[in-house]
Amino acid sequence: AQSVTQxxxxxxxxxxxxxxxxxxYSSSVPPYLFWYVQYPNQGLQLLLKYTSAATLVKGINGFExxxxxxxxxxxxxxxxxxxxxxxxxxxxxxxxxxEKLTFGTGTRLTIIP
Amino acid sequence: GAVVSQHPxxxxxxxxxxxxxxxxxxxxxxxxxxxxRQFPKKSLMLMATSNEGSxxxxxxxxxxxxxxxxxxxxxxxxxxxxxxxxxxxxxYICSAKSRDLANTGELFFGEGSRLTVL
Numbered sequence: 001a002q003s004v005t006q007x008x009x010x011x012x013x014x015x016x017x018x019x020x021x022x023x024x025y026s027s028s029v030p031p032y033l034f035w036y037v038q039y040p041n042q043g044l045q046l047l048l049k050y051t052s053a054a055t056l057v058k059g060i061n062g063f064e065x066x067x068x069x070x071x072x073x074x075x076x077x078x079x080x081x082x083x084x085x086x087x088x089x090x091x092x093x094x095x096x097x098x099e100k101l102t103f104g105t106g107t108r109l110t111i112i113p
Numbered sequence: 114g115a116v117v118s119q120h121p122x123x124x125x126x127x128x129x130x131x132x133x134x135x136x137x138x139x140x141x142x143x144x145x146x147x148x149x150r151q152f153p154k155k156s157l158m159l160m161a162t163s164n165e166g167s168x169x170x171x172x173x174x175x176x177x178x179x180x181x182x183x184x185x186x187x188x189x190x191x192x193x194x195x196x197x198x199x200x201x202x203x204x205y206i207c208s209a210k211s212r213d214l215a216n217t218g219e220l221f222f223g224e225g226s227r228l229t230v231l
Contacts, residue, residue, distance in 0.1 A: 036222070043119070043206050043222040044157075090156065098185055099210065101220060105156045 001091045002027040002093045006104035019078040021107050023091030026072065033074040034092040034101070035065055036055075044090065050074060061085070086111045116140055118211050119223035126197055127231055134192045134226045136207030142187035143209035147220065148180075151204040163190050187212070197230040204228075 007022040025031065032051050036044040048059025055067045061084075065076045073090060091104040116139040126132050136146055145164050149157040161177075163169040163184035171177045179201075181193040190209075194201050204227050208220040 006159075034219075041204075041225065041227065043117075043224040045222070046219065049219060078172075099162065100147070100159060103156045108154075 002031060002095055002102055004091050004093050004102055004104035006089075006091050006107050008107055009105065009107045010110065011065060012110040012112055013081045016080050019063075019076070019081045019109065021087065021089050021091075021109065023074045023104060024072055025074060025091075025093045027093060027095060032094040033065075033067060034094070035059065035063070035074075035076050036090045036103075037061075038088045038090065038106075040087075045054055045087065047076070047089075061109040079112050081109075083111050083113065085109060115205065115211060115221045117143075117204075117208055117221045117223040119226050121226060122224060123227045123229075125229045125231065128198055129193045129196055131193055132197055132228060134194075134205055134207075134228070136190045136192070136209070136223050138188045138209045138210070138211070141209075141211045141213065141221075143190075144187065144212045145210040146184055146190040147208045147210075148182060149206045149208065149226075150189075151206060157191050157206060160192075194228065197228070199230045202228055202230045 003021045003026045004049050005024045034049045035047040048057045049059050050067045058064045063078045088106050090106045094101050118137045120135045149161045151157050160175045161169045161171045163182045165184050169182035184190040206225045207223045
């Protein structure tokens with residue numbers, strides 16, 4: 001079964017600094033990969049997804065992620081953090097042919113003014 | 114497009130009562146809906162998968178008689194927490210897979226429903 005590991009349950013960055021949220025997956029074949037953001041007491045909003053097309057995926061709000069098969073990673077980045085980026089971020093994986101999403105444990109991003 | 118709405122967003126009930134949470138796909142037909150439970154500061158735990166017109170498939174450890182799921186139409190699924198107890202208090206989130214976007218693997222999530230059982 002596939003699994004997702006998010007390194008760092010809490011990440012703090014200064015406003016304007018680089019955001020890097022780490023995600024590693026385990027899967028026997030290249031899966032579908034997703035990053036979701038969750039604001040307090042809200043559902044999940046899709047930031048971006050990898051579905052075996054381009055390895056560098058651009059999403060909403062200036063976020064992007066790069067699929068690296070050799071490292072089984074799908075880290076999320078944003079060049080310059082904004083206060084509104086403070087939220088919980090979840091990496092998720094779904095194997096081709098399987099409907100279920102498996103979520104990582106989440107990373108809480110705090111932006112320091 | 115691809116909006117999923119949950120209702121109610123917040124509900125408080127007394128122990129022993131039943132609570133129904135609705136999940137609607139507003140602008141697409143959902144062949145499959147998923148129900149998750151999220152504990153405070155934790156990830157999402159898949160409870161069950163429901164396909165329109167058939168019985169839900171529950172994950173291991175989830176009591177199907179306690180968490181009744183109905184997927185009566187392509188736009189509506191309901192989760193009923195029966196005989197609720199304080200330990201059932203949680204944030205419940207549904208997601209839906211669009212019939213037209215099935216190959217993308219993308220799921221669309223509702224806003225979540227916070228259940229508090231007194």
